[in-house]
Amino acid sequence: MSNGAMPKPEVSDRADAPRHVAIIMDGNGRWAAARGLPRAEGHRRGVEALRKVVRASHELGISYLTIFSFSSENWSRPASEIGDLFGLLRRFIRNDLATLHADGVRVRVIGERGGLESDICALLTEAEELTRNNTRLTLVVAFNYGSRQEIANAAQRLAREVAEGRRDPATITPEVLGSYLDAPDIPDPDLIIRTSGEQRLSNFLMWQAAYSELVFVPIHWPDFDKAALESAIAEYATRERRFGGLVAKNAS
Ligand code: IPE
């Protein structure tokens, strides 16, 4: 390779087209309360918003969409609300799986399966298996998911390998630990959106979010639509991603 013939690789990249968008779908309860409706109605309308956002994501050329649908900590809600949320997941998979498949959506699920009712586990597996060869959009459903649990599970598996003499602890690098997480083949999210104004991660993708751009929007999840997604992407496009390096114009 001759000196100076190749353009210098850019150490920063203007972030105009997120490949992976992850969404903390928050505010269903507040949306309902503001209308004098039961929280369950907010969750039901939240599923309608999700359908629209999945469609918008493939129209906008997003390759991976991760949605936070039930957290490890959501078990602390009243049993009736947990029942409503699980019922909606069941109905979403039963009603929408054929359409998702026809639209070329691949479904992946992250989170703890142990402890879930067996019919839910069967539906999650069916969704993953039916859609496994689809390539248009990967929809990652974070269900019974918590980042700390995910990292602790990875640590347990690695510790077991060390205890059984199959691994040297010195080989446990960030790349290796990352490869023991729930969906290691999926790139880290470029953009994480949280609706409803709260500005926290609530145990969502904490490892994978190391260099994600975070966009917080005030609207409640049931009101989130394609226009809202486009405006979050427009905000993302103004950000300068550096990954610890220098901005391109300052790199020499
Ligand atoms: C998001 O809406 C749905 C889940 C967390 C499952 P919330 O139910 O958290 O709604 P708010 O935050 O109470 O408004």
Ligand code: IPE
């Ligand atoms: C995060 O929202 C979990 C999901 C969107 C599934 P929460 O409403 O549970 O988060 P906190 O309790 O406000 O942090």
Ligand code: MG
């Ligand atoms: Mg909430």
